[in-house]
């Protein structure tokens with residue numbers, strides 16, 4: 676169900692309505708999408724791989740708002756940089772498994788940002804959402820959203836909680852416009868008892884592979900791209916070994932959350 680949008684911003688704060696985004700061009704010679712595009716080719720997870728240690732309904736776990744940041748500022752800066760690189764003004768954006776904070780670049784104005792999550796109070800506080808809806812994706816995966824209606828679908832530090840990722844990624848494919856992008860980002864933090872077995876038992880490498888397979892199991896997603904920024908990269912190579920970085924690490928203020936993103940497009944990557 677689509678809930679009421681958060682309180683309407685004052686006219687001066689309201690995002691500027693931009694003209695429709697330019698048409699996307701598929702690469703010359705690209706083949707037309709296969710008729711089976713969007714179908715699930717195979718299951719990625721075994722029954723154990725889908726299991727959570729805490730089997731209680733996720734809605735109970737998220738019943739009270741957690742107004743915290745789930746990853747450190749270095750991670751969030753890397754994510755916002757990636758969004759600046761890949762997202763365009765005027766787009767329709769879906770933020771799946773969202774909360775009270777937005778990682779979208781402040782200067783980018785979108786046509787519409789729709790948020791989804793499990794806690795309405797968190798979502799109502801998110802300043803970038805025009806609309807939001809609450810839905811437990813482990814109970815039902817179908818999104819009550821029009822097909823081919825989003826330019827971008829984002830999922831931040833949450834993919835590890837999906838027990839039917841194959842169906843959720845097929846839905847992401849359905850709601851994306853051809854050429855639309857999906858960016859799934861994650862680190863090594865999690866609510867351990869709520870993460871699926873395949874994630875809990877995995878390594879950084881295997882988690883990247885897992886998300887890659889979530890895209891690959893749906894016919895029609897482009898070959899996923901992986902972006903990794905490990906803390907030493909984020910601190911800028913040499914800078915990471917500087918005395919200042921050592922002191923910052925000592926006081927726990929240095930960036931330490933590794934950044935991973937897996938990116939794929941529906942049908943083709945626009946030129």
Ligand SMILES: C[S@@+](CC[C@H](N)C(=O)[O-])C[C@H]1O[C@@H](n2cnc3c(N)ncnc32)[C@H](O)[C@@H]1O
Nearest residue numbers: 733745772773774792793811812813831833836
């Ligand atoms: C670690 S928080 C991340 C929130 C947000 N993406 C961010 O970057 O701050 C995990 C989010 O996953 C969502 N989530 C967890 N289990 C879910 C489920 N079964 N169905 C839908 N959303 C779920 C919750 O709403 C929660 O906000």
